[in-house]
Amino acid sequence: MAQPDLEFLGVAPEDEELYRFLLRTGGAEPGELSGTPEDDPTGPAPDPGEACRRITGLGLAVEGTNGVLRPVPPAKAVERLVELRVKERREELEGAVGSTGIVDSLLAEREAGALSGAALAERGGAPIQHLEGLDEVRAAIDELTFFTRTESLTTYPRGTLSPQGIANSRAMDLRILRRGIRMRTLMGSGALDDPTTLAYLRELAAKGAEIRVSHQPLERVIICDRAAALTPIDPANTAKGAILTREAGLVAALVSLFERMWDTAQELPVGADGPDAGDGLPTEIERKILKSLYAADKDESGARDLGISVRTYRKHVAALMQRLDATNRFQAALLARERGWL
Template sequence: MDISVIGVPADALEIYRYFLRHHGDGIGSIRQALDLDPDSIEAAVDTLHRLSLLDLTDRHRVMATEPRIGIERLVEQRLNELNSEIRRVLSARDAIASLVEDQQHGENANSMLDIERVEGLDRVRQRLDDLGFFSYKETLCLHPGGPLSRGAIETALPLDARSLRRGLAVKAVYHPKALDDQDMVTYLRELVGLGGQVHITEDPFDRMLIFDRSIAVVPIHPKESARGALLVKEPGLVSQLVTYFDGVWDAATDFREYTEPSSDAPLLSDLERKVLAVMATADKDEIAAREIDVSVRTYRRYVADLMTRLGAVNRFQAALRAKEEGWI
């Protein structure tokens, strides 16, 4: 029998049953009849008195309340407590309407594009410094203009060195105009020496920075970068900008090859070597592109360029000539 649900623990129940059987016995008789320590007896007796199951007016002549009265009263009391709790629980439904309003407010807020506008060169530089400091994977940069100023170089090199020491990849694409300044060339050589990757391309491209392939920074106005920048965090937009960067990067030439072209066998990029390796083995362009993890369009562009450079009329011949020339 367990009536702890109405507040009567096992020790108290045992003592209550004792006094039901032994009308008028005193508290002292319990210690002799039951195997309970004095402290447990006192605690249980106090509980029974509080629940009105024992009358302790005379502790030498204790009277137990009739079960049909005492227990029934406790059951009713417990049911009232449970009903009150049920009403409190059901009242929680009243919060649904208010919470739905909060949800709708959040959904409406999230429907706005996650693009931050930062105006002024000082604020932009501060935000770029913060983004670079908290990046953990890589920094991608497109720099279509001429050389950086001496001050910009002095600021950029320590930041790049810090990122590379932390294990981040730093990949940057520059236009040949940036190489017109010797300080700029020295900076790029130092960057490459520290482990950075630099490519050069004469093709037109737009200015852009991407941090960890999750935050892109583009100028507010493409022709007036001093006006400020837009920090784009929308995954769909950032993904498109990353794809754009990868296309520019793949089509560009390695900085060392551009500045110091080899007179021997042409310096091939890792991707060009991969393309040559699969040209003669893959049955379809889709399979080849998937094998080296590039788009079909990028793969076909590389194939066409390599065939022209090798003077080959088909891909199999291009692969053979690449081996003959020692390209692979």
């Protein structure tokens, strides 16, 4: 069976060979890199300094104060390569979006709809849109968040989020945060007593979201760019549908309501307390074990670094993989980072 390579992650064969050489030797001085096995003896001598810059830039190696180049642990190195490829692809797609003008085209469609709504209002119709049922509401939320450019304001009066609700929201929430949009979320006090909800809120906070918890009654509202707002038709039964408005006066009033609720709420508690157990956030030892999955190549070395037995170490790793629904240890480390556990 052929040996897998790193070319699909953007690593040139000669750079991969340097990295594998460092893994085999544990480290090398820059001058030693000119003698790696794959060098062509008939060609020009490679520049060790350039080779060092390439593999350190890729995150495959680090240079110590004594000039010795040491390999980054494989799991951490591959994670870094994946991040670089994802970033490149995202920038490529976002550049394509900007050059094609697709967003402006879609905005023009929305503006045309707004004009139609104004004309309807002049004839006695309502300048707001009634959305019937959850499907229409979810479609509207997807559309609003896609076009959001600066700010997203959301309240959750109940304060608790179901695992399915979190699964449905995660991709949209992370997309908003990746784009640098300010996200402010108000939660009901029930969030403090629900480990699943707390874990997700802390995950979002770790990625830049601003989250507060209110002990006062909240009104359900979603506001995007202070230009469009969603409120439930029936606050007691949000499944009935919602009202979508872009009317400036109504949106301004809802923004003012949100700000008043925000001012009386408290910051999301930081750290582990009562709810931080069981299926919630990991314990301190579990965090250390997750970090060791990057740095330790073997269970024995990971257990030794943490001062615990190999059996205990493996027991924790197995439990964490099950909680994260990971198929291997590398995936467990990635999923833990995505959740804000590291």
